[in-house]
Structures are given as structure tokens and as C-alpha cells.
Amino acid sequence: MSEPVLQTSGLTKRFGALLATDAVSIDLRAGEIHAIIGPNGAGKSTLIEQICGGVRPDAGRVLLMKKDISALGRHARARAGLGRTFQISALAMEDSVLENVVLGAIGAGAGPWHFWRSALASETLTDRARSALSRVGLMDRHDRICATLSHGQRRMLEVAVALTLLPRVFVMDEPMAGLGADGSKLMTAFLDDLRHEAPILLVEHDMDAVFTLADRISVMVHGKVIATGTSAEIRMNRLVREAYLGDLA
């Protein structure tokens, strides 16, 4: 069994009386997709935020390639190798599609401390940006203003920005949400290949996608991970069926 690339130990977060995540310890190994499933309000997004630095845990640690990144802010964790997409798109809506991806290339490359040369005239930046756009099929929309994109295109654009970062780990919060059947299929096929570039921690509600893609699945309920295992194991798990899958069936 390979070393975990990303690992959390005992991540705990309270919002007042609510225990949003309760000592969550999970890991992500090279080449795999590890899906986190669970009903609404189970604490999945809160877990993701603690991994990516948006929410400070009350207890617990996050390790990326054995390095403790718990004390780092969002931007430092991104530089350390976390490539993340959001449940609700966070893009520069007034900017063009290309500018959004070039921003990723700036962050991952030489950084923003260059003041004279035009960013869009830099081939180093635009080559990287364009190749990410073509991979998600948005090349023909590169000069559209982001706000004019469809919901599904925005999701793909978020993935494209994450690609420019060449991250060690992808962390994706519900990338299929609102995509529709065709969009989900496209995204599923895309993520299926992507895992070989960097492993994916995937929060997802779309059970078809999860059972197609996931090498391992963790089930969260009320802030706790109640089971972790392969797709087959999770399907068979009595606790899971009672707590969660049972509702769906």
C-alpha cells in the first residue's frame, strides 16, 4: 500500500453547539479517487475547508506529503500543492475565460510580482492557460466573459484553473452539482483520467459518478466518518445502508 499523499488526523470543528466535523481522519493515496459522501449538512464542505485552509479546525492536523500544513493559510496551501474546486463557483466573473486561467498560471508560475509586461502577451502564461482550456473543452470560449458562461462551463473552468496549478492533490467539492446527465458524464470521464496526474479527494452527491469513479469511499454522517472502504464494501455496509444509502433506495 502506497504512502498517503494527503492525510487528516482528528479534524474537529464546532460551530457553537454544532459539531460540524468530529475527529475526521482520512487519507488519499497516489493515483486514487477517494470520494466523500453523506447527506446534506454532514460536514463535507467543512472538512474540505479545513483541508484547504478556509476554516481553522479546533483540533486535528492536515499533512500533505508528510508535511504538516495545518498552520498555513489558503494561498500557502495552494502553493504547497492543493488544487481545489468549489461547490459554488468562485471565479473572477468580470474577467474573460482566458484571464481566469492565466491567473492560475501566474499563481503557479512566477507569481504576481511582475509589473510591466502584459500577462496576456506572455507565451509562458498563455500556453499553460490554453492547454488547460483545451483539455476541458473551453478553448473556443476563451475570450468570453466568465459571467456569460453556463453553469456547467463554469464548473469546467474551475477545473481548468486547478489544472494550471499542476497540484499534488485535487480537492473537489461537488464538481457534478447542477451539471445535468450529459455534463456529469463528461466530468466523470475527465476525472477518471485525471486521477493519474494527481489523486482526487472528491465530495459528490451523484451516486452513479461516485460508484463509477471512486477507488475508496468514506461516508460522513453528522460530522463523523462512519465507514471507509471500496465501492463494493460500502454498498454492502449495513450501517451505511441504514444511515444513508437506505434513504436513496
Place this chain on the structure above:
Amino acid sequence: MHLNETALNGAILLGLLSLPLYALIVDEPYTITLMTRVVILALAAVGLNIILGVGGLVSFGHAIFFGIGGYAMGILAYHAQTFTILDFGLFITDGTRLMPVIWLVAMAVSATAAFLIGILSLRTSGVYFIMITLAFGQMFYYFAISWPEYGGEDGLSIYVRNTFPGLNTLAPIQFFAICLVLLCLALYIMARLRRSPFGLALNAARQSGIRVETVGIDPVRLRLLAFVLSGTVTGLAGALYADLNRFVSPVMFSWQFSGELIVLIVIGGVGRLMGPVVGACVFVALEHLLGGLTEFWLIILGLILLGIVLFDRGGIIGFLTGRAGAHV
């Protein structure tokens, strides 16, 4: 019909150049002085436009830098004209009447002040940022009032305009030319900056701080640098303004002036390259044409502002070029 923004920008600059030349020919020095005022206010607003227009942070304290620039000029020229020594403890000087030196001092002190104020205020945003910068502005204002050595509330008069090697700064058209060249330089730098990786990131940070963090960039550091650049340019404008009037007073630090700079930008077009220039033209024209006739000119200005905020967020530039929204 909508105008091409580049062509419009060129036309505005041409107008800015030709009106004083015309005034020179028909011998109306007052018009040249008025246009110099436009150019200097525009320069101050170009500075503010970096943090407000691109960075999205409404600084209600930019009079601080305008005032610092003004007092840098005032203090240096005061010691030069009274032949007294200015003792900083670390070093002493007998002041200077050289504009380039005064400008450098004005910009360096403004940059330092902007850095310190930025560190303290950029943790906040929105209304809190407005309030904290306003509070800093008031601190500087009252500090200037209670500084008797340099005139206190009455301010400080400089008898002769400072000098620039090779030029006669007392000729209105030559001083105007100096100011216009500096404005054009600032606009050029601003245009480059806006398209650079830094400008692109700063512009994205206005729209979504989290987006910028997610690609590994700290938005607070972007904004801090933007605030420093912004204060530096406004500080330079302050030094020129003091030289235009040959007078500095705490009024340069007043919150009303900070407000006027914001108004200029909103009228011209927030975040637009030439927004501050158009805004300054309209502001000075209204002040000049209506201010003499009626005390109500500020009400008219208010109505224009209201119209812009309600119907046309891109200001006059946005209206003419048909591109709504506040981006360059």
C-alpha cells in the same frame, strides 16, 4: 453610437493639451491655471483609482497622501526660503527648492505612510475599510492643525514657485506642461500595470479574494502593494498642488478632499484608465462655472453622482464606450 475607448482616451489627452495652448495664444493665464488644477486632481485620482478602481477598496483617507505631498513641498521650501535648518536627528538639511527632489521626498514619505496604514487597515474591507481610512485621515488632519511650526491651522505660504532645471516654472504654461507630463507618465504606468500579472491578479482579487488565494496568491499582499503605489501617486499630486497654489494648509488633509477624489472617479468611471481625467474635468468645470453662480453646485454634482450610481456604473467613460461595469 459607442466610441472606441482608445480613440476616446487619445481625444481626451489632446483636449487637455490644446485648451491651455489656446489660452496661451489668447492670453488667458487663468484658464491655464484652471487646467493645471484639472491635471493635478486627475493625477491624485489616478493614484486612488489603483486601490479603488482595480483593487475594489474604497479609501476614504487618500487626502492623507495628498496632504503629505503638500507638506513635503511646504516644509522643504519653507526652510529653503527662510534659510533655516531642518533637523531630523538622523540628518539635517536646509531644505530645497528643486521640484524633482521635493517630488521624491513626497513620494517616499507617502509610500511609507501608505505601507504603515495599509498594514493596519487592509485586514478589513468594505465599510470597515472606509471607516478606518477615514479615521487615519482625521488623525493627520488634526496633527497638521496642531503643528504650529508650520503654520498650524493657517497653513504655510511659499513665496516663489519651486524650480525645475531648465524651465521657468513661474510661466503658467511651463508649470502646466510639467504636470501634464507627469500625468501622462502616471497614466502610461497605470495602463501597463493594469495588464501586467500584478494588475490581473489585483483585479481578480477585487472580484473574488478566494479565487486568488486558491491559485496560491495572498490577496492582502496584492492590496498592500496597490495601496502603497496608490498613495505614492496621490502624494506626488499633493506636492504639485501645493506648488500650484504656493500654499499648503491642513485642508489638504480634510476628509472632504478624500470624498472629492472618490467623486471624481465615480463620475469619470471607476477602474477606467481615463476615468480620473474625465472626472477631474467635469468636477473643475462644474466648480468653476456653477460655483460662482450658486452655492447649489454641490447639489447638481450630487444629482450627477446619483444618476451614475443608479443608471450607469461605468461613469462617463462607460457611457461613451458602451461598456458597463467597472473595469479598464
